[in-house]
Amino acid sequence: MSEEILINVTPRETRLALIENGLLQEIYLERRSRSGFVGDIYLGKVVRVMPGMEAAFVDIGLERAAFLHNSDIAPIGADGLEIRPEDSAAATIQTQLREGQMIVVQVAKDPIGSKGARLTTHLTLPSRNLVYLPRNNHIGISQRLESEEERERLLSELQQCLKEPGVRNSGGYIIRTAAEGAVASELQEDIRFLQKLWAAVERRIERGKEIRVLYRDLPLYLRAVRDLLTPCVEKIRIDTPDAFREISDFIRDFMPEFLTRIELYSGERPIFDLYGIDDEIDKALGRQVRLKSGGDLIIDQTEAMTTIDVNTGAYLGSKNHAETVLKTNLEAATAIARQLRIRNLGGIIILDFIDMDDPEHQRQVIRTLNKALEKDHARTMVTAISELGLVEMTRKRTRESLGQTLCAPCPVCEGRGRLKTAETICYEIFREIVRVARVYENDELLVMASQLVVDRLLDEESSTLADLEVLTGKTIRFEVEPMYTQEQYDVVLY
Structure with a gap:
């Protein structure tokens, strides 16, 4: 197994990637505005x-x-x-x-x-x-x-x-x-x-x-050299001369036998771009992970736990159904171990493999998962497949996951991952019109909402609006508010 460590240092941020056999396995990030505190x-x-x-x-x-x-x-x-x-x-x-x-x-x-x-x-x-x-x-x-x-x-x-x-x-x-x-x-x-x-x-x-x-513990790039540098690591590539000198001095003092493995990268292309690391990071922020067999993983991270669902997808297999399921689950077990490391997912993790009736197939999947997790620097514990076909595991969590570090909750859906439909918002507006009409005696009301909602009100819901005007005895006008999200609206006196 050959490993490489890539270190990208800028004044505001340090990024480090651990590569095994050409594949990204772990990513570490440290920003000056919010560096980690573990060990301090x-x-x-x-x-x-x-x-x-x-x-x-x-x-x-x-x-x-x-x-x-x-x-x-x-x-x-x-x-x-x-x-x-x-x-x-x-x-x-x-x-x-x-x-x-x-x-x-x-x-x-x-x-x-x-x-x-x-x-x-x-x-x-x-x-x-x-x-x-x-x-x-x-x-x-x-x-x-x-x-x-x-x-x-x-x-x-x-x-x-x-x-x-x-x-x-x-x-x-x-x-x-x-x-x-x-x-x-x-x-x-x-x-x-x-x-x-x-x-x-x-x-x-x-x-x-x-x-x-x-x-205060060492900066990220020196911690990584201290903790990750093993005989398996063939190269450490750093793209900044100052960090290169600092790492060289550190290795010379503590591990001189590795001094020949450190290299200053001076190419024109950014080092992470050259190795496709940025693309891998973008993939690691998504829910879906495609498997080579045609199956996929769906990863959902919540406050309480992370769930990973395995699907066969388009993979039909060349033999019987049980063999198809086993092949997909074995590939998924290896992919899951890698995704846990890349995304730095911790705490309680529930794995929903495709159902397997053969106990030997179940044991093979658990053995493959445990073998893949042996490379993980974080401590893990895996249970056997439960009666419901689920595998419960834990992975020690000491820092935020990749998603928590790089992303913030969506201000539109507030982290739900879903928006109310335009139809749902229209019905909420109808109820609000009735409520306002009963309280105030104005002859006209103004509805302010997003373009999508206003278009629906004037098209599919036009007959309902006409009935509502008769019911309330008020004229209802509309105004598109460009800054409103799909779920935002106001019903005001006109």
């Missing part, structure tokens, strides 16, 4: 404690107060480490926090929709190979590292590094997936970097008496 550490102020929810709202200087649940709070002991009570249910939110209290928190999830950011007091600082837990002595390793021999080697190397002179004997570490193949000197470099970083954060905590940022 703040000194915040508790503004409201909610005993009924076992949670508190904390002001960290963002537009909306952030949410901190009791389960994400650990009291700090005299040694600066988290205290883990034997019975976590015993510590209520009132005993943990009080209004007006200053507290050090880290953003676990970005603000999404109408919800504020999600916070935690379990602080972590990431580097290339390790995640530092400054308030916890836990030593762990990523579950994605499957080789038991490599896991044992890395844990042994880390333990040896922590015994080296000059290494601070507090805090825990988690070995990241990217550490596969790392040697002791690389782990030592990461440990030194992380401990210096935490020392700087501690100094800011001691000086802080008001709401402020204590630590």
Whole structure:
């Protein structure tokens, strides 16, 4: 599997695309006006404690107060480490926090929709190979590292590094997936970097008496290099000299073996245009995804969950019906995994595959889906096919989806995705005319509406209007209002 990372940097926006075997798999966006906050550490102020929810709202200087649940709070002991009570249910939110209290928190999830950011007091600082837990002595390793021999080697190397002179004997570490193949000197470099970083954060905590940022994560293009760069990545192409130099310095300091894979793109065509990324993004904002077999996916994202419906479409198959359904579902399973990554869909996801009677066919589809999801950087969980033929799954959501980042609700339909028909609006206008006629004694009424609605009133609904004038005893006039949407109208005295 060959991968490429494309980075497009402008003064207002950074865009990053992860390409696998020539196909877009993930897209990351960061805008100066609304960059993400996940991983940032703040000194915040508790503004409201909610005993009924076992949670508190904390002001960290963002537009909306952030949410901190009791389960994400650990009291700090005299040694600066988290205290883990034997019975976590015993510590209520009132005993943990009080209004007006200053507290050090880290953003676990970005603000999404109408919800504020999600916070935690379990602080972590990431580097290339390790995640530092400054308030916890836990030593762990990523579950994605499957080789038991490599896991044992890395844990042994880390333990040896922590015994080296000059290494601070507090805090825990988690070995990241990217550490596969790392040697002791690389782990030592990461440990030194992380401990210096935490020392700087501690100094800011001691000086802080008001709401402020204590630590801000790296910009998108450096985070991506830190988190996405693996031996599978053959090229990193950047289209801006300044970002190229910054990334080169970062790689030279932390991963010199990848230095030959970085490349400054200086072609005349925009880098995303050259690789067709913009077209892929436009497709990812639509509801329908065409499958090569002729079938399709219909993807609907709501506040509560995302639903994905699989259809056979024009595909008839060359064998029996069961084989046709299986082929479409297998192709859909792979396409769904890719769409989840491109669109960054998270939370609860319901998959409605085409009904399959054969249990072995069902198992094949679930196996294909799980295999395709193995490449996903976000944590996923998939259930078996239910009695209703649905697959329930979850995908960890830490930032807004691609649609939420790039789009806003339609001001005409207000996010419904549908408009009332011109006929429906005409009948609403008739009811409003009757209501106004009963209240006021004017001889004439004026109806202001869109061109489409006025045309219908004067054409298909003309006989109804004539009856209405007789019923109300009033003359009804019309005026086209160019600025009105199809659903807007006014009935006023003339």
